[in-house]
Amino acid sequence: MSDSLRGRSGIVTGAGSGLGRATALQFASIGARVVVADVNVEAGEAVVAEIASAGGSAVFIATDVTDPAACEALVGACIDTFGTLDFAVNNAGTTGTPGSVVDYPIDAWRATMAVNLDGVFFAMRAELPSMVTAGKGAIVNVASGAGLVGFAGLPAYVASKHGVVGLTKSAALECAARGVRINCVCPGSVRTPMLEGFMGGDERMERAMTAGVPMGRLGTPSEIAEAIVWLCSDAASYMVGHALVCDGGATVQ
Template sequence: MTKLLQGKSGLVTAAGAGIGRASAISLAKAGAKVMVSDISVRSGQETVKIIKENGGQAQFFKCDVSDEEQVKALVDETVSIFGKLDFAHNNAGINAGQVKIGEMDSKDWDKTLKVTLYGTFYSIKHEVNAMIKTGGGSIINSASAAGIEGSPNMAPYTASKHAIVGLTKSVALEYGKQGIRINSIAPGATFTPAIERWAEDHPEQYKGTLESIPSGEMATAEDQGNVVMFLCSDLAKNINGVTIPIDGGYTAGKLE
């Protein structure tokens, strides 16, 4: 692969598994130095191990993004070790309380927004302040197909992901002239280990999901990570303030 990110450095939150891990690996393969962050030390260090075994450069920093001081420490440590922050993938998010809103425990609402929305806000806040000092950078937020259309029984997750889409647009307007680009990816159903287990346990439901995707194929975590890598590169230098669905065409409309 062409080293599109040679000489660049940055961070990925929730990089211990799934899309975050794939993103960190893709960024490192493109030549970047990557600060791998996760709330799980074991999972995060495993991602670092994979990157290093493939000739990449990475370090680990534990961070709970719902705590602003930990997020600030993550950004500060990335700059301290690598010298600058050229990119960031704000990937952390949770989906607590998957029930109808009238049956929802308010604590699940608060927890989902605290991690998914507030965590993204804290990350952007401290990332832009670091990037301004070195002439700019690229920020990628993980939104979701649930940030483009409604999803039943996932009100807090859907609300937080819609908010991330709007937050991305606002920050693009605020910092574009200071050399900072900010975009979001909107993953649809993505073939992670959890989806693989679900497919094995519920093959008919999995088949139905595939039939609802225009491409007939579910995205992989690597598909998501490759788009993050592209958006962090100079090839995407004029892409700013947009949300890119990576879902095989699912959110384009419904198949008959």
């Protein structure tokens, strides 16, 4: 990992838990200044306190990414606090409700799309103007293995994550010549509060999920954070529009 992120500043959405928390901690540990954004105030403030106690620099901004105005305010807060928006990780997401397409509740569909796809769109829409004006910046959207292949029983999640991959590629092409790199990561099954909630303490489900991973284990949040932070760094200076799979081999089978 290059030292290029030291002193740079940026945003991580959904940074109060799981992958977002691990990513915020990783940025701070290498000297980047982080805006921790989450709809969960207590969780977000706890991550900021954790960063501060380790000697890092972070602020918490309560943000619901389903609200375009909140995303605009988040970017403004980063620039007001740290002076620049150099990187952004659009990570906030939800698994949504399991169900089949034929009788999937309309409200559940809209709620999942609102966070996972609209939220990434609203965030990038807010983040890009200052990056394009500066002629530099890096954005990483958090998609999923479910953005590349289908999973029966999670139609809204799978559709939203395929949307994130497509949106990433489209925005990346628009911005490639303007100095702003946009990529996404596609994590496999990673042990976070979201995944623990999805598995619901069912050991058979965990065994089945692990059995589908050639490496024979779930991922850890820090393994995904490493990939995200690398994509935001100058070490990834020729990476544009890429969907980086971090899944222990699950989707190459």
